[in-house]
Amino acid sequence: SAVISQKPSRDICQRGTSLTIQCQVDSQVTMMFWYRQQPGQSLTLIATANQGSEATYESGFVIDKFPISRPNLTFSTLTVSNMSPEDSSIYLCSYRRTSETEAFFGQGTRLTVV
Amino acid sequence: TQLLEQSPQFLSIQEGENLTVYCNSSSVFSSLQWYRQEPGEGPVLLVTVVTGGEVKKLKRLTFQFGDARKDSSLHITAAQPGDTGLYLCAGGFYGQNFVFGPGTRLSVLP
Numbered sequence: 001s002a003v004i005s006q007k008p009s010r011d012i013c014q015r016g017t018s019l020t021i022q023c024q025v026d027s028q029v030t031m032m033f034w035y036r037q038q039p040g041q042s043l044t045l046i047a048t049a050n051q052g053s054e055a056t057y058e059s060g061f062v063i064d065k066f067p068i069s070r071p072n073l074t075f076s077t078l079t080v081s082n083m084s085p086e087d088s089s090i091y092l093c094s095y096r097r098t099s100e101t102e103a104f105f106g107q108g109t110r111l112t113v114v
Numbered sequence: 115t116q117l118l119e120q121s122p123q124f125l126s127i128q129e130g131e132n133l134t135v136y137c138n139s140s141s142v143f144s145s146l147q148w149y150r151q152e153p154g155e156g157p158v159l160l161v162t163v164v165t166g167g168e169v170k171k172l173k174r175l176t177f178q179f180g181d182a183r184k185d186s187s188l189h190i191t192a193a194q195p196g197d198t199g200l201y202l203c204a205g206g207f208y209g210q211n212f213v214f215g216p217g218t219r220l221s222v223l224p
Contacts, residue, residue, distance in 0.1 A: 043214040105156025
């Protein structure tokens with residue numbers, strides 16, 4: 001399996017600012033995803049990061065709030081814009097080789113907005 | 115939108131005890147995966163089941179997929195503190211993105 005790394009691992013940010021989270025995979029992968037995991041809860045899919053085109057967002061998530069880039073098959077970024085305390089959460093990037101196979105996850109970014 | 119339910123939500127047991135956690139949906143899965151997540155880490159896949167009635171064993175863990183492919187169980191024999199974590203099931207629905215259940219948070223006390 002390809003190694004997936006995410007940074008930063010944690011950050012404390014002021015409300016109204018933005019944070020960009022980076023996700024790097026050490027080999028090319030087709031499908032990359034971004035998830036949010038609120039404290040004590042499960043994973044909610046934010047969007048599928050599409051290489052060379054706009055991300056596909058799930059219901060309740062919009063590009064203006066969570067812009068995503070995917071410049072190539074090994075790298076993606078998620079920006080959390082104009083943050084509020086409600087955005088405090090763990091953000092996880094993930095990849096799958098195909099839609100039916102194992103999902104591999106980064107270690108997550110723990111974001112606290114104050 | 116397909117929804118998954120998991121039970122129990124929380125479970126605290128003593129080392130050496132057995133336990134079973136459950137994952138249910140009103141919809142049929144094309145495949146189902148179980149993940150374990152430890153604090154500060156992303157989830158890690160334990161098993162994938164695809165056939166109704168399928169049983170898979172992974173050391174002390176036994177996974178069963180219901181005949182109708184709407185439910186699954188995870189049984190742990192002689193639990194150890196290293197089994198502590200959040201257990202997540204994820205259902206695949208014929209090419210749609212996997213949906214994760216709310217998880218069972220297991221604590222195994224020494």
